[in-house]
Each structure stands twice: as structure tokens, then as C-alpha cells.
Amino acid sequence: MDENKTIELEMGAGGKKSEELISNIRKVLSVKGKWKNTKDDGAVFDLGRDAINCVSTKQNNLVFTTDAFIIDPLFFSGGDIGKIAICGTINDLSVMGARPIGLSLSIVIEEGFPESDLRKIIQSIQEISKKENVPIVTGDTKVTEKGKIDKIEITTSGVGIAKKIISNDGAKVGDVIIASGDLGEHAVALLSKRFNYQTKIKSDCQSLTREIQSVEKFLTSAKDPTRGGTAAVLNEMSEKSKTKFILEEKTLPFKKETVAISELLGIDVFSFPSEGRFMATVSKNNSQKVIKILQKYNAGAKIIGEVEKGNGVWLKTKIGSIKKIEVPRGKLIPRIC
Amino acid sequence: MKYKKILKNIQEKAKIIRRPIRLMELCGTHSETIAKYGIKNILPKNIKMISGPGCPVCVADQSDVDIITGLALSGIPIACYGDSANIPGNLGSLENARQQGAEIYIVYDISEALKISKKNPDLIFWGIGFETTAPMTAWGIQNGLKVFSSHKIFPPAMRALLRNNKIKIDGFINPGHVSVIIGAEIYKKFKIPQVVAGFSATDVIKAIDMLLDQITKKEKKVENEYARLVQKEGNKKAQKLISKVFEAKNARWRGLGEIKNSGLKIKKKYKNQDAEFIHRELIAKIKKNIKNKPSVCHCGEVLQGIIEPKNCPLFRKVCTPDNPQGACMVSREGSCNVEYRYG
Amino acid sequence: MFADKIGMCLAIPGKIIKIKNQLAIVDFQGMKKEINISLISAKIGDYVMVHAGFAIEKMDKDNAKEIKAYLKNEV
Numbered sequence: 001m002d003e004n005k006t007i008e009l010e011m012g013a014g015g016k017k018s019e020e021l022i023s024n025i026r027k028v029l030s031v032k033g034k035w036k037n038t039k040d041d042g043a044v045f046d047l048g049r050d051a052i053n054c055v056s057t058k059q060n061n062l063v064f065t066t067d068a069f070i071i072d073p074l075f076f077s078g079g080d081i082g083k084i085a086i087c088g089t090i091n092d093l094s095v096m097g098a099r100p101i102g103l104s105l106s107i108v109i110e111e112g113f114p115e116s117d118l119r120k121i122i123q124s125i126q127e128i129s130k131k132e133n134v135p136i137v138t139g140d141t142k143v144t145e146k147g148k149i150d151k152i153e154i155t156t157s158g159v160g161i162a163k164k165i166i167s168n169d170g171a172k173v174g175d176v177i178i179a180s181g182d183l184g185e186h187a188v189a190l191l192s193k194r195f196n197y198q199t200k201i202k203s204d205c206q207s208l209t210r211e212i213q214s215v216e217k218f219l220t221s222a223k224d225p226t227r228g229g230t231a232a233v234l235n236e237m238s239e240k241s242k243t244k245f246i247l248e249e250k251t252l253p254f255k256k257e258t259v260a261i262s263e264l265l266g267i268d269v270f271s272f273p274s275e276g277r278f279m280a281t282v283s284k285n286n287s288q289k290v291i292k293i294l295q296k297y298n299a300g301a302k303i304i305g306e307v308e309k310g311n312g313v314w315l316k317t318k319i320g321s322i323k324k325i326e327v328p329r330g331k332l333i334p335r336i337c
Numbered sequence: 338m339k340y341k342k343i344l345k346n347i348q349e350k351a352k353i354i355r356r357p358i359r360l361m362e363l364c365g366t367h368s369e370t371i372a373k374y375g376i377k378n379i380l381p382k383n384i385k386m387i388s389g390p391g392c393p394v395c396v397a398d399q400s401d402v403d404i405i406t407g408l409a410l411s412g413i414p415i416a417c418y419g420d421s422a423n424i425p426g427n428l429g430s431l432e433n434a435r436q437q438g439a440e441i442y443i444v445y446d447i448s449e450a451l452k453i454s455k456k457n458p459d460l461i462f463w464g465i466g467f468e469t470t471a472p473m474t475a476w477g478i479q480n481g482l483k484v485f486s487s488h489k490i491f492p493p494a495m496r497a498l499l500r501n502n503k504i505k506i507d508g509f510i511n512p513g514h515v516s517v518i519i520g521a522e523i524y525k526k527f528k529i530p531q532v533v534a535g536f537s538a539t540d541v542i543k544a545i546d547m548l549l550d551q552i553t554k555k556e557k558k559v560e561n562e563y564a565r566l567v568q569k570e571g572n573k574k575a576q577k578l579i580s581k582v583f584e585a586k587n588a589r590w591r592g593l594g595e596i597k598n599s600g601l602k603i604k605k606k607y608k609n610q611d612a613e614f615i616h617r618e619l620i621a622k623i624k625k626n627i628k629n630k631p632s633v634c635h636c637g638e639v640l641q642g643i644i645e646p647k648n649c650p651l652f653r654k655v656c657t658p659d660n661p662q663g664a665c666m667v668s669r670e671g672s673c674n675v676e677y678r679y680g
Numbered sequence: 681m682f683a684d685k686i687g688m689c690l691a692i693p694g695k696i697i698k699i700k701n702q703l704a705i706v707d708f709q710g711m712k713k714e715i716n717i718s719l720i721s722a723k724i725g726d727y728v729m730v731h732a733g734f735a736i737e738k739m740d741k742d743n744a745k746e747i748k749a750y751l752k753n754e755v
Contacts, residue, residue: 318374366689
């Protein structure tokens with residue numbers, strides 16, 4: 001890291017600059033222990049080998065993940081920072097094939113923050129925790145002087161147990177690419193509130209545990225398109241599996257409102273994050289079965305493309321040309337998850 | 338499919354014409370459409386699209402960037418539209434000034450700036466853009482907003498391009514929204530094939546087809562592909578508002594140099610809202626202290642279509658959207674930025 | 681900080697659904713926003729093109745069908 005450089009907002013937005021920042025941090029942190037980290041959102045510890053007595057020997061992977069939430073606005077259509085803080089961590093475990101067994105909750109609050117707002121946030125956390133039967137098992141709460149942070153910051157960590165890890169690097173040539181529903185609606189909810197648009201679109205923020213469990217045995221790879229959106233996630237999946245992803249513009253799962261606000265604000269729709277969707281690859285043979293199951297949870301689940309030999313993420317446009325979808329760069333959407 | 342038919346027409350005309358054809362899209366949003374739908378990839382080999390100077394951020398003059406950044410660093414609160422905060426100047430950009438503690442507000446429309454100025458009466462709005470944003474700035478001034486005007490008007494730049502012998506262009510796709518304000522008739526004075534076009538993929542390929550049609554027939558006229566919106570005479574109300582508040586002045590364009598009567602200056606009547614008047618001493622001081630840093634950025638040639646972004650030695654190497662060296666990489670509609678994202 | 685459309689032109693028109701003096705609520709494909717309409721003469725139901733918070737022109741009425749088809753196919 002350069003001595004004179006300062007941290008820029010974009011380094012946290014999920015694009016190319018975030019990747020660079022994270023890799024710079026990782027370079028310094030050299031102790032690896034017996035944890036495996038494939039650059040998925042969580043780290044994996046093989047319990048079968050090291051802690052057989054902890055849990056049943058059939059389920060032998062411990063998955064550990066953590067996430068900090070600094071969103072603006074705190075309350076939005078379809079959720080709030082509390083809901084997103086819990087769902088985000090549950091989903092990071094779920095997309096790796098893990099059953100969440102417990103979460104931690106740390107809150108930093110700015111002096112002067114309304115207690116009623118805090119109560120609402122905690123209540124949303126309780127709702128998801130109860131619905132998903134995932135307990136909050138430990139936590140920490142701090143208060144800072146006014147102006148030292150912006151209102152509230154929440155960090156959650158979670159552990160889960162997985163029989164088989166679903167990674168984001170398993171796409172095979174011939175697989176199809178699946179979206180579990182319409183994409184980008186979390187971004188739509190936040191952006192419309194920030195920029196005074198009225199819309200009936202709500203954030204897609206939700207726990208993905210059941211959806212993923214219902215199809216996990218068919219998935220060759222999976223990942224949730226949060227920060228950096230569809231573009232970042234599909235590029236990651238394609239790069240790690242050393243395959244080429246081809247999408248069909250006509251079948252892309254963006255609602256007309258989503259496309260409209262992306263146009264209105266000049267932000268690439270492929271960088272819009274979702275907080276309750278996942279993208280996955282499955283073999284062609286299983287694809288109809290998987291879509292049928294997923295559509296029980298979300299009518300918008302569909303096949304959006306295919307995995308081929310080669311590299312990169314490509315889009316067949318409606319006028320018949322082919323163009324590359326790059327990892328988002330430049331100005332993105334800060335403080336959205 | 339509609340596209341297929343138009344594309345087939347383009348193929349046929351390109352075959353008849355045979356020689357290489359260079360068409361310039363003048364508006365940055367057209368460059369964005371061309372890139373977004375991969376239009377360059379499906380055009381015949383002898384048809385080349387070149388991006389013109391129609392991105393307001395890209396053509397902003399360096400000395401304007403330095404003045405506004407200088408004002409911000411002297412403690413004057415500044416409001417501006419998003420991309421303009423990132424144009425690098427000799428004193429850095431407004432965004433850099435913000436990181437150093439200057440008060441910078443990014444607004445999406447002028448009413449937001451007006452709201453801020455009610456609480457913050459020293460606020461200066463940086464007016465940037467062509468005939469499309471000048472009416473809004475004029476409205477802001479009429480409602481009491483203080484402004485530093487870098488506004489420019491478009492037709493004089495087209496004349497300058499046509500006069501430059503280094504630039505060989507066979508036809509223009511004229512800007513959509515600029516034309517909404519100034520009308521389609523005004524372009525008749527330029528003797529070159531021109532089509533005013535909308536911003537969808539169909540609009541743009543239709544416009545290309547119409548230009549090739551003129552070229553095969555050896556015609557040089559103005560056609561209006563965007564008739565669903567653009568009137569012959571333009572928007573009279575908006576034109577009136579511009580001329581009430583602004584008067585023409587000579588202005589410098591990045592790449593094109595000084596062009597006569599191509600800028601908009603705030604009229605004397607509103608001098609107490611004109612940053613150039615209010616802060617004249619401070620501005621003189623800023624100008625005096627500016628030392629032009631040498632730059633190898635080829636923005637100027639890119640803006641005139643003399644070279645393509647990829648011919649610039651900085652492109653993709655030192656100069657990226659994360660780390661723009663010149664204005665063409667800053668704006669989403671700048672040709673380097675567009676080429677970077679979709680190229 | 682945002683990627684902004686400063687001078688950038690929108691490709692999609694919006695429909696006026698409410699007018700109050702110089703301000704109108706304009707619906708862009710389900711995203712509604714308050715827009716200044718002082719630069720045009722418009723009524724409820726008109727499709728308008730918006731630039732930096734202002735309606736700059738209304739769509740030619742004879743083309744209403746074309747506009748709807750456009751919204752369906754292009755956006």
C-alpha cells in the first residue's frame with residue numbers, strides 16, 4: 001500500500017477498486033491456520049479432520065462469514081438495516097451450502113440516534129432470526145460521539161454447517177445460468193428513496209436458506225449478487241471456473257422499473273445489487289427441474305444464459321451483436337449493503 | 338425484426354458506396370448507445386463511427402475547472418452535477434477539493450441547488466452543459482441562484498469541426514436533446530449530410546442508414562429521425578429563457594480551442610449572481626497562480642475524432658475510469674470512458 | 681458520489697400523471713418523480729422528455745402509438 005494514498009469511496013463499492021483494496025489487505029495477513037478460503041464469502045473449516053466431537057460426523061464443514069452494514073437510507077421499502085444485516089449473513093452462509101446455526105451482532109450507534117429507530121431495527125432482526133430459526137448468540141454494542149459515524153453501523157458474523165460446500169467456481173461447459181428471480185430490486189428501493197422517486201418496487205431483501213436448500217444438490221456453483229451486482233458476480237463465477245458465460249439480453253430478469261431508474265440515474269443496471277437473490281449454474285439436464293422448484297418461491301426464476309468454453313461474461317444484445325460485460329469500474333453505488 | 342431490415346439496408350448501401358465512410362455522432366449519449374448495443378461490431382467494415390465533442394464535461398475548459406476548484410479551496414461552497422466534480426485540473430478536481438474539506442454538493446437538478454442556497458447564500462452553482470442544461474441554469478438564476486457559467490452552445494462547435502482540414506467526416510448524427518431546444522432547422526447552414534436522432538438502438542442505426550442514403554444520393558441535407566420529439570423551430574420558451582439571462586461570449590473548448598460566440602455569459606442585469614463578478618478579485622488571483630502541468634493526455638484529438646481512444650498512449654494503462662487523466666475518461670459519455678467500458 | 685447523467689440525455693419519455701402549478705408528477709415506467717414543467721405547455725396524459733429535472737418537450741401526439749411501442753420494445 002502506497003504511503004501517501006488515501007482510501008477512496010469507490011474502494012468500497014464492490015468493483016475493481018474493492019478487489020484491489022481487499023487483496024492488499026490479504027497480502028499482509030499471512031496466518032492461514034487450517035481454514036480454507038476460496039475467496040467465497042465465507043471461510044471453511046473441515047471439522048471431520050480437526051474437531052470430530054463437535055458435531056455429527058456426517059456434516060463436517062464449518063463455514064464462517066462476517067459482514068459490516070453502513071447503508072443509507074436506514075429504512076427503505078421492503079426492509080431496513082437490521083433486516084439486511086441478518087439476511088446478508090444468513091445468505092452468505094446459505095449460498096455456500098451451509099445451514100446457519102448462530103449469528104453475532106455488533107452495533108455502533110451515533111450519539112443522538114432515536115431510540116425508537118433502534119427498536120425498529122432490533123425488531124426486524126428478531127423477526128428474521130425467529131422465522132429462520134437462527135439465534136443471535138453473542139454481540140456487542142458501542143456508542144460514539146455525535147459526528148464520529150453516520151447514525152448506525154451494524155456488523156454480523158455467522159457460522160453454519162455444510163455437508164458439501166457449494167463454491168462459486170464450479171461452472172461446467174454446457175451448464176445453464178440461472179437467476180433465482182428478478183434482479184437489482186434492492187438497489188431500486190434504496191436509490192428511489194435517496195433520489196425521491198416513488199415506486200411500488202420493494203427491496204428483494206430476504207433470507208435465501210429454503211430456496212437454496214431445495215435445489216442445492218443440483219447446483220454446480222452459486223453466489224448471491226450483492227455488492228457489484230450481476231456483473232461482478234457473474235465475472236467472478238466465470239473467471240474462477242475458467243469458462244465463458246453468455247447471456248441473452250432478451251431474457252435478462254430486470255423489471256421495467258429497474259431498467260428505468262438505471263437509465264434515469266445513469267447507473268449500469270448490471271451493477272445493481274440484490275439482497276435476496278442468487279445466481280447459479282446447473283447442468284442442462286437438471287435445469288427445468290431446478291427452475292420449476294425455484295418458481296415456487298419466486299415466479300421470476302429463470303434461465304438467463306449458458307456456460308461455454310472460453311472466458312469472460314458476454315451479452316447477446318437485442319440487435320444481434322455481442323458485447324462484453326465487465327466488472328463494474330469507476331463510480332458505483334456506495335453504502336447500499 | 339426491425340433491426341435486421343435496417344442493418345440489411347446499411348450493408349447494401351455500404352457495398353454501393355465502397356469507399357471508407359466516417360460518420361460522427363456529436364452527442365455523448367449517442368456514443369453510449371452505440372457502445373451499449375455493440376453497434377460498431379455489426380456495421381460494415383467501411384463504415385466507421387467517430388465520437389464528437391458532445392460531452393459537456395469533456396469539452397470543459399481547463400481554466401474553468403481551475404477557477405471553480407480554486408473557489409472551492411478558498412472556502413466557497415460549490416454545487417454541481419455529478420461528473421463535473423471529477424474533472425482533473427491543475428488544482429485537482431472538485432472531488433479532490435472535497436476530500437481536503439471543501440464544501441461540495443452534488444445535485445441532480447437545479448432545484449436541489451436552489452434549496453441548498455437558501456440555507457447557504459454563498460453557494461455557487463457550476464453551470465455546465467449545452468443548450469439542454471442552460472435553460473435550467475437560467476431558471477435558477479431567475480430564482481436567485483448564484484452561478485459560475487461554463488455553458489456552451491453547440492452549432493459553433495460544428496462549424497469549427499467542419500473548418501478543420503485534419504478532420505474528415507462524411508456525415509453527422511446531430512444531438513437529440515440539444516436539437517429539442519434549438520430545433521432541426523438551424524443545422525441547414527452546414528453543408529454536410531446530417532440526421533437528428535433519438536437515443537435508442539433503433540434510432541441510431543436508422544440514422545446511420547439515413548446518412549448512407551444521403552451519401553449514395555450525393556445529398557447534403559438535414560433530416561429529422563427524432564421527429565416524435567424534435568420540432569423544426571425547437572422549444573421557443575427555453576430559447577427565450579436562455580436569451581433573457583445569458584449572452585454569447587467567446588469560449589474555449591478542450592480540443593477545439595477558442596470558438597467565437599460559443600459560450601454563455603450571464604447578462605449584466607444578473608451580475609450580483611454571477612460568480613465571475615462577485616469573486617472577480619479572487620478569480621484573478623487564482624488565474625495568476627495557476628501553473629499548467631504538462632499532460633500527455635490526448636483528449637483534444639479524441640474529441641475532434643482525429644485519433645481514437647485506443648491510440649492514446651495512456652488509454653487503459655495509466656488512464657482508467659478509476660483514475661482518469663483527462664475529461665474524456667471522467668464522464669460516462671466521454672468517448673474514452675465509453676470505449677473503456679464497452680470497447 | 682454517483683455516476684451522473686449531467687448533460688446526459690435520457691432515452692425514455694415519462695407520462696404526466698399529476699400537475700400542480702409548475703410542477704408535475706411524471707411516471708417513467710413505474711418510477712415517479714416531481715418534474716418542473718415550466719418550459720413547456722403540457723397537460724395530464726402527455727408524454728414528456730425530461731432533462732436534468734425539467735420537461736424539455738412533449739412527445740408528438742400523433743406518435744402516441746409509436747411511443748408506446750417504443751417503450752415496450754426499447755426500454
